Structure formats: C-alpha cells, structure tokens
Amino acid sequence: MPHPKTWLKVCPQGLYCEPGGFFIDPTRAVDRAVITHAHSDHARPGHRAVLASAGTLALMRARLGEGPAGLTQQALGWGERLRMGEVTLWLEPAGHVLGSAQVAMEYRGSRAVVSGDYKRTPDPTCDPFVPIPCDVFVTEATFALPVFRHPPPDHEIARLLASRALFPERTHVVGCYALGKCQRLIALLRGAGWHEPIYLHGALAALCAVYEQQGVALGELRAATAAAKDQLKGAIVLAPPGAITDRWARRLAEPVVALASGWMRVRQRARSRGVELPLVISDHADWDELNATVDEVGAPEVWVTHGREEALIHCITQRGVRGRALRLVGYSDEDDEGLSEEAAA
Amino acid sequence: MIAFADLLERLVFTPGRNAKIALLRRYFASEPDPDRGIGLAAVTGELAFTAAKPGLIRELAAARTDPELFAWSYDYVGDLAETVALMWPGKPTNAAPPSLTEVVETLETAPKSELPGIVAGWLDASEPSVRLALLKLITGALRVGVSARLAKVALAEMTDGRVAPDDVEEVWHGLAPPYAALFAWLEGRGVRPDPADAPVFRPPMLAHPLEPQDRVSLDARDYRAEWKWDGIRVQLVATPGGKRLYSRSGDDISGAFPEIVDAMNFEAVLDGELLVIREGEVAPFADLQQRLNRKGVTAKMLRDFPAGIRLYDMLFEGSEDIRPLPFDARRARLEAWHARVRPRLMALSPLIAFDSIEDLSAIRDDARAASIEGLMLKRGDSAYVPGRPKGQWWKWKRDPLTIDAVLMYAQRGHGKRSSFYSDYTFGLWREDGELVPVGKAYFGFTDAELAMLDRWVRNHTTARFGPVREVERAMVLEVAFDAAQLSTRHKSGVALRFPRIARIRTDKPAAEADRLETLMRLVENRAAEAGAAVA
Incomplete structure (x- = not known):
C-alpha cells in the first residue's frame, strides 16, 4: 500500500495528485483542478477543467464569469465515486460555506482526505461536515491555538439583537465577507426571529442571489446604498469588513460597528479595527473542533496546509499522531491581519 | 458576574459617551442589589483588590495548560489575563459562575493559601468573558475607561430627570459600596442619603468663555478679576468626618498630594487652584503633570515638585454653607479666615485692581507668565451655584499663540469620526531642512473643513502604517495653542498646550511654513532663564 506522500505532492501550484493528474485548489492556472470551495484564494480563475460540487461551481461562475471559472466544468454529487487516472475520487461536505467539499482520494488501497477549509458548528446555509476515516488527513489550521474557542453563533446573534434593542435609533452595521459569512449571518438572524428587511x-448582493438560487432562503434583502438615512435607523446592515469604518459607512445613522469573525475573540484585534461590537462568528473549525476532527477521522498522519500549524502538530504528536506542516502558500489567512476580505474568517 | 462581564466588554469597545451612559444605565436598572452597587464601585475605581497578583494567574495557567501551548497563545494574545481567560480548559462543573458579591466577599475573607483553588473553581464555572472580567477584577486591572462622573450621569438618568448628576455628586463621597441607600433614593423607594459630616464633594461653579460680543455689555463695576492659573482646579474639603482633596470632576486625588491634605487643619470647604510652587514662584503646568495621575508619591517628587494652593473661593466655613452669599461676602469671609487660620501651602489668589474692561484687556495681554492662562471675571453679587449659570462668571483666556505648520501624518478618528482622517500630526522646519513633528491636533475645524482635509489626506498619501497615513509635505495648517513648553518626551523638545487647527492655509506653500526656532522663542520655561524675552 503506497504511502500518500508518494502520490500526493506539494508543488509550486499547490497539492498535486500524481496518479490522478489533478491539482487541489491550485494557486495558479492549471490543466485539471479539483476545487474544495469558492473562496477566491482556493478557486482561482483560468483552469482548463474544473471539478467541484454544483454549489461551488455556481458560486465560481458568479464570481469569475463563465469561462474563467473553468473551460470545462464537472459537478460531482456528495459521495459520488469518480475514476481520475488511477485514482478514485469523491466529495463530502466540509461545512465551511455553500458547496464546500472535502476531497477524498483512494489509490491502491491507500486513502487521503483533503478537507479544504471546514467547520463543525451547524450552519443553516450549507451541508454539515462528514468525517471520513483515512490514512492521511490534510487539514487547515487557521484557528489552531487554544485561545480560539468559538462561542455558539446563536449567542453572538443574541448579543447583536440585544444591542439593537438598547440602541434602536442607530444602524447596526456588521462587517462580513461576501461569500458564506454574509449569508450565514442572514440565516442566523432569521432563525433568531429578525424578520425586518436586511x-x-x-458587494454582497450578487452572491446572496446565488445562495437563493441554490435553495437557501434569506428573506427580504435591500440595497443599503439606495436607502435613505432615516430608513437605516435601527436597521441591520451587512457590508464587507473594509467598508464598515470607511467612507461608505457615512450614509448610516450613528452606526454601531460590528464585525463577525473568529479573530474578534482577541480584544486587540477588535480594537485595532475600530469595532464597537465584536461578534465571534467563524466559518473555520476552532481549536477543539480541529482536535476532535483529527481524532474522529482516525488518521495516523495529519498534514497541515496553512495556519498556525505548530500548536496543532505539537498537540496531536502527544496523542501519537504524526504531523507534517505543508506550509502551502497563497491561502490568504496567512495574511496575519486576517481581515483581507475572505480571510475574515 | 455575567451581566457585569457583558457590561465591561461593551464599555471597553464603545467610544461614544452617550452609548456608555446607556450601557451603564441599563446595567444599574436591571441588576439586583448588592451586585449592581459592587459593579458601580468596580467601574468607578472604588474597589481595589490586591489579594491576587499576576503571579497567581501564571501559576493557575501553569497547573492547567501545556507550557508550549501557553507560550504560543500568550505570544499571540499579548495579555496574560486575556490569554488565560480564553484558553482555560474548564473542568465540567454544575456550579454557576460566581456573583460579583460572592467574589468580593470571598476575596475579603478567604485565607491567601486557599485563593488559587477558589479562583480555579470560579474559572471552571465561567465563560471566557466572565473569566476575563474576574481575572482583571481580582488583580485590580479593570481599566474600564469610565470616569466617575459618567457613572453618576448614568445613575441620574435612571430617574428620568428627577435627580440631577450634581445631586448624586453631593451625596456620593458620603456613601460606600454597595450603595443600597443611593439606589433606593434613585428608584424613589428611599430618602436622599444624608452625608452628615462626611467630606463630600460639592459640584463646582463654572465660567463661560468671554466672547467679544459679551465683552461690550459688561459693566466693569459689577465684576471682580482674578488670574486664571494654569494648574488644576481643586476643592479642599475638611470636616469632622475627614479631609479630602478633589479634582474639578470629583475624583479624590488626596493620595497624590499628601502634603496638601496634611496642611488642611481646619473645618471648611475651599475652592482653589493646585499648582507646583517653588519659593513663591508658580511653575509651568508640565511640572504639575509630574504629580498627577498617581496613586502615591515619593519623597523625591515631594521635594522636586512641591505643591501649593491659590485659594479663590469659600463654600463652607466650619459647618456653615455660605454658597448662597454673594461673591464679595464670601471673599471677605475667605480673607478673614485665611488671615486667622494661616494654613500652610495656601495663599490667596489676589484680586486684580482695574477701572475698565479696556484696562483689564491690557492687563490680560501683558500676562505672559507661564503659570497664567488669562483672567477670570466674577460678578460681585454672584452666589455659588453648581454648573455654568449664565452671565455670572467669565473666563477670559489670553489670545492663543499660532504657528504655521506642515501636515505630516493623519490618523483615523474614533466613533463618529472613524471614517475620517481627523487626527493631524504637524511639523516645523528645522535649520537643516528637516521637518520635525511638534504636535497633534484633532479639533478646531468645521465639518466641511474636516471633509476637505480627509479628502486631501486620501489623495496625497505617501505611506500607510495601520490607521496612520503619511502625506505629502504640501498642506500648511495654522495651529493655535495656549502655551509652548520644553519637553523631553517629544522629539522636537517642545510640547504645545491645547493645540487646535485655527485655519487651513491652502494659500501658503509648505516651504514658507514656520521654523522650529520660531516656536522655541515662544517656549515659556526657557524664557524664565533667558529673561522676559517672551512678553
């Protein structure tokens, strides 16, 4: 049985499955790519053939355009087996954003799973993570420090609504990235009983439309730009993190500036962003979820793609799991500010 | 503890005054006694714990966490209490988080040796935000960013106008945590607490700035004039119940000025200016600053920066409230009392003789001593009324000094101004052609001017450092300030008092802005050595 390190390799373009002839989330244009999810650091334009979930392909087309999203596009349903060269490949949900998938590969009896970005907390806007037993588990480590334990998202939404009740005349503007976090916030707000227009x-509208086409109901959404200041009194407004304290926000009524991100757990991060109401809501696994997932898939060896790998490897080594840092470059949560649009996890 | 932790977390991130008041008001209105009273004491700094030291937190962390994981986490978070609060591996427990009251009572009574176990148990029962509040509280490091005055305004707001903040002020220092009688009064369930003999703070009477249009209508005969000293205004309160020195905002600063408190061997409430005074000479404000914002004081500081008082009003003589008397009568009482009691370290602030307002104007223009900001005008018949009654007292600051400086850096503001580059660092040319920063100003301009400066900054940025932008050296700002003083803390060697943007000089090329030496000639603590060159 060949060890996955002999057939799954780190190349300048990213992870390459040699006997299958494809890259996973390559950071530059390649002939054949398998894409875990549609965030721009994982789904780059210009590949010839792209394989992904139907949700991911729909999002890629909306963001990149029909051609740049892949000259030939193939959608694969959850658990559907596909032969690629000498490799059997299938996708299972990763629970990160709509369409996000783990890539499972089998080659001569040896199995590797690339998780992409993932989380374990239930999310009404995407299918839940499915653990797949394997020989090598390839994981992210964005929040791999024990200080990152995300509270239940409902708790954070309740804090937002409590603030709205205390300051009913002010706009509550929540910074969130356009793909995933935005729609999840809307769904969480709806679930908490907020039925006013949001x-x-x-920059957030187009992808909300894709989510709705994919069957995720978001309720009444309106363009903030077209609204009068009076209308925005007491309203909840969502905007990209870069806009919430910048000129765009001047149209809002005495805004309470909130930001939804796992980084908000650390006070200094919130303070340096000028955030008045930090909301700890993340689309990545926290410390406990990372460790629990490693235990659950039972892999004797774990590779860490990006993030704070040293703490995770230190910790799993103590449990007898071999750890290896791949140090893949080009995934944007390496950006330590963590708040460039999509890394605003 | 949950509501208190939530309050702290919101206060820490909330820039706006009104929002802070709303958060405090909600907390006071919704939490039960005695918790809310202890919370009130905690935010106003009345509770100070020394039972637990940061070392205790370190030991707890070492016992429960992996040292490498702890080191990486601490390195990332940068704050010990926060690191432990976030990474604390709770043991499953059915215990509820402790109430504030329980925490305070336990800390007062528990033997030191039992503290680590007790604190660990509390941490197990709590969420991260409660853990953080707890650790900050027990190590005496809350730092909430709320003044005592703000808390009193929030307390008064609970009554919807029935009780004014100044009313709360008058009883405040006679009360102690958990303030049950105070809350009962505010909620209409009890009578106003009687401070009796306690040395409470009385809200001071304040002055309006004297504008040119006000000046023409003044009749010189109605007014008395005093120097406006450049120190801090204080209230000296000595009663049978104790002796206190209060700042203008009602903060108890007795601990920082023990020599003043020692000299208060009388029964009276006095209004005056706190200054550093060496051999009868009043030193510049920078010297007094060395003594401010400290809990205690060293022998060396007492020697190097000796404090003194210039008295200008009397509120109580003995137990008699003389605030309703006219200024002239109070002044006579003050003078007679001073001559009789002769308190150490306290001199009368003299009345300035004048015949007309023009006369006074000339006196004001000549007053360029470092320790004088201008003049005070007080109606001879004015009763001592808290707040800022119209037409009674005027402050008439001398005209500001100005320099034409070059904008160097701009920083984003806070709260309402967070989308604007509204904090401006400006510099002057040194002889060698280098531009050196001399100060920072963030007010003085209109909204329209702010919008214009913000646009200019964005279009002329040469470098960015986080929230700060460096800009082309092409914008000249006329900066007004009250005084320039030597400073070792500033790169340029000079510090400005109350700098503000007076005008935007789009008409002036940057190369023609002022030189550093021009500013140095205006420096006051240097002028003292160089003779009266400045005047």
Whole structure:
C-alpha cells in the first residue's frame, strides 16, 4: 500500500495528485483542478477543467464569469465515486460555506482526505461536515491555538439583537465577507426571529442571489446604498469588513460597528479595527473542533496546509499522531491581519 | 458576574459617551442589589483588590495548560489575563459562575493559601468573558475607561430627570459600596442619603468663555478679576468626618498630594487652584503633570515638585454653607479666615485692581507668565451655584499663540469620526531642512473643513502604517495653542498646550511654513532663564 506522500505532492501550484493528474485548489492556472470551495484564494480563475460540487461551481461562475471559472466544468454529487487516472475520487461536505467539499482520494488501497477549509458548528446555509476515516488527513489550521474557542453563533446573534434593542435609533452595521459569512449571518438572524428587511452593501448582493438560487432562503434583502438615512435607523446592515469604518459607512445613522469573525475573540484585534461590537462568528473549525476532527477521522498522519500549524502538530504528536506542516502558500489567512476580505474568517 | 462581564466588554469597545451612559444605565436598572452597587464601585475605581497578583494567574495557567501551548497563545494574545481567560480548559462543573458579591466577599475573607483553588473553581464555572472580567477584577486591572462622573450621569438618568448628576455628586463621597441607600433614593423607594459630616464633594461653579460680543455689555463695576492659573482646579474639603482633596470632576486625588491634605487643619470647604510652587514662584503646568495621575508619591517628587494652593473661593466655613452669599461676602469671609487660620501651602489668589474692561484687556495681554492662562471675571453679587449659570462668571483666556505648520501624518478618528482622517500630526522646519513633528491636533475645524482635509489626506498619501497615513509635505495648517513648553518626551523638545487647527492655509506653500526656532522663542520655561524675552 503506497504511502500518500508518494502520490500526493506539494508543488509550486499547490497539492498535486500524481496518479490522478489533478491539482487541489491550485494557486495558479492549471490543466485539471479539483476545487474544495469558492473562496477566491482556493478557486482561482483560468483552469482548463474544473471539478467541484454544483454549489461551488455556481458560486465560481458568479464570481469569475463563465469561462474563467473553468473551460470545462464537472459537478460531482456528495459521495459520488469518480475514476481520475488511477485514482478514485469523491466529495463530502466540509461545512465551511455553500458547496464546500472535502476531497477524498483512494489509490491502491491507500486513502487521503483533503478537507479544504471546514467547520463543525451547524450552519443553516450549507451541508454539515462528514468525517471520513483515512490514512492521511490534510487539514487547515487557521484557528489552531487554544485561545480560539468559538462561542455558539446563536449567542453572538443574541448579543447583536440585544444591542439593537438598547440602541434602536442607530444602524447596526456588521462587517462580513461576501461569500458564506454574509449569508450565514442572514440565516442566523432569521432563525433568531429578525424578520425586518436586511440591508446589504452592493458587494454582497450578487452572491446572496446565488445562495437563493441554490435553495437557501434569506428573506427580504435591500440595497443599503439606495436607502435613505432615516430608513437605516435601527436597521441591520451587512457590508464587507473594509467598508464598515470607511467612507461608505457615512450614509448610516450613528452606526454601531460590528464585525463577525473568529479573530474578534482577541480584544486587540477588535480594537485595532475600530469595532464597537465584536461578534465571534467563524466559518473555520476552532481549536477543539480541529482536535476532535483529527481524532474522529482516525488518521495516523495529519498534514497541515496553512495556519498556525505548530500548536496543532505539537498537540496531536502527544496523542501519537504524526504531523507534517505543508506550509502551502497563497491561502490568504496567512495574511496575519486576517481581515483581507475572505480571510475574515 | 455575567451581566457585569457583558457590561465591561461593551464599555471597553464603545467610544461614544452617550452609548456608555446607556450601557451603564441599563446595567444599574436591571441588576439586583448588592451586585449592581459592587459593579458601580468596580467601574468607578472604588474597589481595589490586591489579594491576587499576576503571579497567581501564571501559576493557575501553569497547573492547567501545556507550557508550549501557553507560550504560543500568550505570544499571540499579548495579555496574560486575556490569554488565560480564553484558553482555560474548564473542568465540567454544575456550579454557576460566581456573583460579583460572592467574589468580593470571598476575596475579603478567604485565607491567601486557599485563593488559587477558589479562583480555579470560579474559572471552571465561567465563560471566557466572565473569566476575563474576574481575572482583571481580582488583580485590580479593570481599566474600564469610565470616569466617575459618567457613572453618576448614568445613575441620574435612571430617574428620568428627577435627580440631577450634581445631586448624586453631593451625596456620593458620603456613601460606600454597595450603595443600597443611593439606589433606593434613585428608584424613589428611599430618602436622599444624608452625608452628615462626611467630606463630600460639592459640584463646582463654572465660567463661560468671554466672547467679544459679551465683552461690550459688561459693566466693569459689577465684576471682580482674578488670574486664571494654569494648574488644576481643586476643592479642599475638611470636616469632622475627614479631609479630602478633589479634582474639578470629583475624583479624590488626596493620595497624590499628601502634603496638601496634611496642611488642611481646619473645618471648611475651599475652592482653589493646585499648582507646583517653588519659593513663591508658580511653575509651568508640565511640572504639575509630574504629580498627577498617581496613586502615591515619593519623597523625591515631594521635594522636586512641591505643591501649593491659590485659594479663590469659600463654600463652607466650619459647618456653615455660605454658597448662597454673594461673591464679595464670601471673599471677605475667605480673607478673614485665611488671615486667622494661616494654613500652610495656601495663599490667596489676589484680586486684580482695574477701572475698565479696556484696562483689564491690557492687563490680560501683558500676562505672559507661564503659570497664567488669562483672567477670570466674577460678578460681585454672584452666589455659588453648581454648573455654568449664565452671565455670572467669565473666563477670559489670553489670545492663543499660532504657528504655521506642515501636515505630516493623519490618523483615523474614533466613533463618529472613524471614517475620517481627523487626527493631524504637524511639523516645523528645522535649520537643516528637516521637518520635525511638534504636535497633534484633532479639533478646531468645521465639518466641511474636516471633509476637505480627509479628502486631501486620501489623495496625497505617501505611506500607510495601520490607521496612520503619511502625506505629502504640501498642506500648511495654522495651529493655535495656549502655551509652548520644553519637553523631553517629544522629539522636537517642545510640547504645545491645547493645540487646535485655527485655519487651513491652502494659500501658503509648505516651504514658507514656520521654523522650529520660531516656536522655541515662544517656549515659556526657557524664557524664565533667558529673561522676559517672551512678553
């Protein structure tokens, strides 16, 4: 049985499955790519053939355009087996954003799973993570420090609504990235009983439409840009993190500036962003979820793609699991500010 | 503890005054006694714990966490209490988080040796935000960013106008945590607490700035004039119940000025200016600053920066409230009392003789001593009324000094101004052609001017450092300030008092802005050595 390190390799373009002839989430244009999810650091434009979940392909087309999203596009349903060269490949949900998938590969009896970005907390806007037993588990480590334990998202939404009740004349503007976090916030707000129209920054509208086409109901959404200041009194407005304290926000009524991100757990991060109401809501696994997932898939060896790998490897080594840091470059949560648009996890 | 932790977390991130008041009000209105009273004491700094030291937190962390994981986490978070609060591996427990009251009572009574176990148990029963509040509280490091005055305004707001903040002020220092009688009064369930003999703070009477249009209508005969000293205004309260020195905002600063408190061997409430005074000479404000914002004081500081008082009003003589008397009568009482009691370290602030407002104007223009900001005008018949009654007292600051400086850096503001580059660092040319920063100003401009400066900054940025932008050296700002003083803390060697943007000089090329030496000639603590060159 060949060890996965002999057939799954780190190349300048990213992870390459040699006997299958494809890259996973390559950071530059390649001939054949398998894409875990549609965030721009994982789904780059210009590949010839792209294989992904139907949700991911729909999002890629909306963001990149029909051609740049892949000259030939193949959608694969959850658990559907596909032969690629000498490799059997299938996708299972990763629970990160709509369409996000783990890539499972089998080659001569040896199995590796690339998780992409993932989380274990239930999310009404995407299918839940499915653990797959394997020989090598390839994981992210964005929040791999024990200080990152995300509270239940409902708790954070309740804090937002409590603030709205205390300051009913002020706009509550929540910074969130356009793909995933935005729609999840809307779904969480709806679930918590907020049925007022939710106002959106222009950059968020297009992907909300894709979510709705994919069957995720978001309720009444309105363009914040078109709204009068009076209308925005007491409203909840969603906008990209870069806009919430910048000129765009001047249209809002005495805004309470909130930001939804796992990084908000650390006070200094919130303070340096000028955030008044930090909301700890993340689309990545926290410390406990990372460790629990490693235990659950039972792999004797774990590779860490990006993030704070040293703490995770230190910890799993003590449990007898071999750890290896791949140090893949080009995934944007390496950006330590963590708040460039999509890394605002 | 949950509501208190939530309050702290919101206060820490909330820039706006009104929002802070709303958060405090909600907390006071919704929490039960005695918890809310202890919370009130905690935010106003009345509770100070020394039972637990940071070392205790370190030991707890070492016992429960992996040293490498702890080191990486601490390195990332940068704050010990926060690191432990976030990474604390709770043991499953059915215990509820402790109430504030329980925490305070336990800390007062528990033997030191039992503290680590007790604190660990509390941490197990709590969420991260409660753990953080707890650790900050027991190590005496809350730092909430709320003044005592703000808390009193929030307390008064609970009554919807029935009780004014100044009313709360008058009883405040006669009360102690958990303030049950105070809350009962505010909620209409009890009578106003009687401070009796306690040395409470009385809200001071304040002055309006004297604008040119006000000046023409003044009749010189109605007014008395005093120097406006550049120190801090204080209230000296000595009663049979104790002796206190209060700042203008009602903060108890007795601990920082023990020599003043020692000299208060009388029964009276006095209004005056706290200054550093060496051999009868009043030193510049920078010297007094060395003594401010400290809990205690060293022998060396007492020697190097000796404090003194210039008295200008009397509120109580003995137990008699003389605030309703006219200024002239109070002044006579003060003078007679001073001559009789002769308190150490306290001199009368003299009345300035004048015949007309023009006369006074000339006196004001000549007053360029470092320790004088201008003049005070007080109606001879004015009763001592808290707050800022119209037409009674005027402050008439001397005209500001100005320099034409070059904008160097701009920083984003806070709260309402967070989308604007509203904090401006400006510099002057040194002889060698280098531009050196001399100060920072963030007010003085209109909204329209702010919008214009913000646009200019964005279009002329040469470098960015987080929230700060460096800009082209092309914008000249006329900066007004009250005084320039030597400073070792500033790169340029000079510090400005109350710098503000007076005008935007788009008409002036940057190369023609002022030189550093021009500013140095205006420096006051240097002028003292160089003779009266400045005047």
